[in-house]
Amino acid sequence: MWIVPEREIADLMTRDAAFDAVEKVFAAMASKDAYNFPVVREAIGHEDALYGFKGGFDQAGLTLGLKAGGYWPHNLEKRGEINHQSTVFLFDPDTGKAKAMVGGNLLTALRTAAASSVSIKHLARADAKVIGMIGAGHQATFQLRAALEQRSFEKVIGWNFHPEMLPNIEKVATEAGVPFEAVDLPRMIEANVIISITSAFAPSLLADHVSPGTHVACMGTDTIGKQEVEAALLVKADVFTDEVAQSISIGEAQHAIGQGLISEGDVAQLGAVINGTHPGRSSPEQITLFDGTGVGLQDLAVAAAVVDLAIEKGIAIEVDF
Numbered sequence: 001m002w003i004v005p006e007r008e009i010a011d012l013m014t015r016d017a018a019f020d021a022v023e024k025v026f027a028a029m030a031s032k033d034a035y036n037f038p039v040v041r042e043a044i045g046h047e048d049a050l051y052g053f054k055g056g057f058d059q060a061g062l063t064l065g066l067k068a069g070g071y072w073p074h075n076l077e078k079r080g081e082i083n084h085q086s087t088v089f090l091f092d093p094d095t096g097k098a099k100a101m102v103g104g105n106l107l108t109a110l111r112t113a114a115a116s117s118v119s120i121k122h123l124a125r126a127d128a129k130v131i132g133m134i135g136a137g138h139q140a141t142f143q144l145r146a147a148l149e150q151r152s153f154e155k156v157i158g159w160n161f162h163p164e165m166l167p168n169i170e171k172v173a174t175e176a177g178v179p180f181e182a183v184d185l186p187r188m189i190e191a192n193v194i195i196s197i198t199s200a201f202a203p204s205l206l207a208d209h210v211s212p213g214t215h216v217a218c219m220g221t222d223t224i225g226k227q228e229v230e231a232a233l234l235v236k237a238d239v240f241t242d243e244v245a246q247s248i249s250i251g252e253a254q255h256a257i258g259q260g261l262i263s264e265g266d267v268a269q270l271g272a273v274i275n276g277t278h279p280g281r282s283s284p285e286q287i288t289l290f291d292g293t294g295v296g297l298q299d300l301a302v303a304a305a306v307v308d309l310a311i312e313k314g315i316a317i318e319v320d321f
């Protein structure tokens with residue numbers, strides 16, 4: 001069995017490699033070559049933590065396993081550790097034997113950023129110039145860094161519930177040479193692409209804050225009760241997701257579905273757009289919305305790529321298990 005510690009991931013995984021792995025696995029999910037297992041996510045009644053498992057099997061890539069982990073909201077303030085903590089476990093699909101254990105923290109950020117980037121590549125207008133960010137926490141910086149590579153953005157506008165955190169994303173914009181402006185939510189109307197990545201339980205972005213032709217990537221809602229955008233926005237938009245079952249139960253679509261505003265059939269898989277079996281954006285005025293709930297297969301795909309690289313570079317630790 002191989003171990004790839006968290007500390008090694010930064011030197012092994014690139015944004016490009018994460019993007020490729022996620023785009024491929026979304027396509028495999030849509031063509032039914034790969035499937036996710038039902039998500040387990042529990043409030044454990046300790047440290048206000050949410051803990052769970054996301055797993056799956058990719059028959060095409062022969063990747064089997066799960067990510068175990070979750071969200072510990074007090075980690076940063078109490079211990080200087082990031083709030084998300086996770087580990088990926090891979091198994092040999094021929095024998096069921098444990099194959100690898102891989103640090104999942106940085107991989108989660110990279111694969112989540114890759115997911116919204118894949119959605120921007122396939123759904124945003126080619127002439128998108130202004131990107132709006134809602135959220136300025138740990139994931140937001142990764143999201144913005146990856147998204148800026150997808151279009152020739154000329155400006156970043158940002159809003160955050162805790163305005164003192166906005167310098168986190170301003171720094172990313174500045175490093176990429178793109179001007180940044182902190183704005184009120186109604187000014188999101190100026191954005192051609194909007195990414196929301198917060199841990200909110202009430203909508204920030206309203207349907208009236210989004211102009212025609214915009215692509216919105218909702219990346220923060222991954223649990224029952226969380227919500228970042230007004231349910232009415234999902235009526236105005238064409239809705240895409242990584243995994244329909246997750247979108248309607250733990251993703252942003254849970255609210256629009258629950259209120260009877262849209263139905264399951266209104267939510268399409270992004271992988272179908274990648275495969276060419278769904279047309280995706282069909283007009284410049286259309287609002288597209290990607291409900292990125294985060295699937296186990298994304299984690300397995302990036303972890304499998306890391307294990308191969310780590311073995312190749314002699315970094316992976318082999319243990320007799």
Ligand code: NAD
Nearest residue numbers: 112135136137138139161162198199200219220292293294
């Ligand atoms: P973080 O703790 O670093 O940042 C939290 C962000 O949410 C900050 O911008 C904060 O200001 C904002 N926020 C907190 N309370 C809010 C409120 N009441 N209203 C509006 N905004 C509020 O967390 P993070 O690591 O950046 O994660 C952000 C979210 O992304 C979490 O909900 C997490 O579960 C989710 N996430 C999703 C995926 C996925 O695949 N979709 C993957 C990883 C994380």
